[in-house]
Amino acid sequence: MALDADEVAVREWATKEQLTMPVLVDKYHVVADLYGIVNVPAAVWVDENDRIVRPADSTPGSDLFRDFSNVDSEVHHNLLRKWVRSGERDLDDARVREFQVKPSPDVQLARLHRRIAIALRERDQDGDSLASREHLTRAEELAPLDWTIRRGNMPLVGVDPFGDEFFKFVGEWTNAGRPGFKLGTGRVKK
């Protein structure tokens, strides 16, 4: 599931390899809201009885950005294999709740400003583009440390998500104590 307003970019990525799982496009970040997802890539485990058995956490697919993330991606992969094969979980319900990232009132409002921005971008009548940017800016003011909003907005306003603006954001986020996912699966000391 891609947290992405740009379905063309999603299709481009998702068709690079032959994938057997469904790839969904979540333009309005509905699933981010439902499951407390504040950055990508992230994973949530749901069992056969519709129970959340592992909360959203940063789970890179590989060690490509390990120097930046300090995450050993194999740790999550191994936990996942164990759960799929034997049903054995690494967290009980109390721990799942402890590590969920619940939204602040401002983050919830930021998500709605972002939704208005995306609806305006999709409609694209005279003046919609400018108004869309205003709502994206408002969303960033309300949720300055949420990656799905700050970094997710960058391509929507023509900013390089690996450029100066991104590193400025990373600086702000680091100074604020790197808030976000709490679980830290596979996090290693440098």
Added chain:
Amino acid sequence: MNQGRVVNQEGETTVVDVASNFGEFAVSLADFARATGWQLKPEGLCIDEICVPVREANRLTDGTSIDLVEFARVTKQNIVFDRQRQVAALGERADSRGDSMSSLLAPDFKLPDIHGRQVSFSDFNRRKRLLLAWSSW
């Protein structure tokens, strides 16, 4: 009436008629039901089997349209709207979202896949599911 849009909690966009002479962001009764899934009945505002009583009906409706701002207040939802661009978005408040997360019940959702087909999370129920969030950015 002016044409506007409402994005609901499920991320569905509905084109609506926005009233010019009532409420902060009022839509016609028919559009209200289509956009939100809620209905105004004698017992109050209702969705599925749940009804919320309405104490000040004249703030909610003038008989032809329903003010979404008052609706959101009565049903304890968030609303953000752009009056000038005629777009409104409804969403869950932080406290109720926190409560639903704590229940550990995996909420269902429906989204288009990359081929435009609608897929529900519940299409895969009774199986273990890995919900993976990624992006192009």
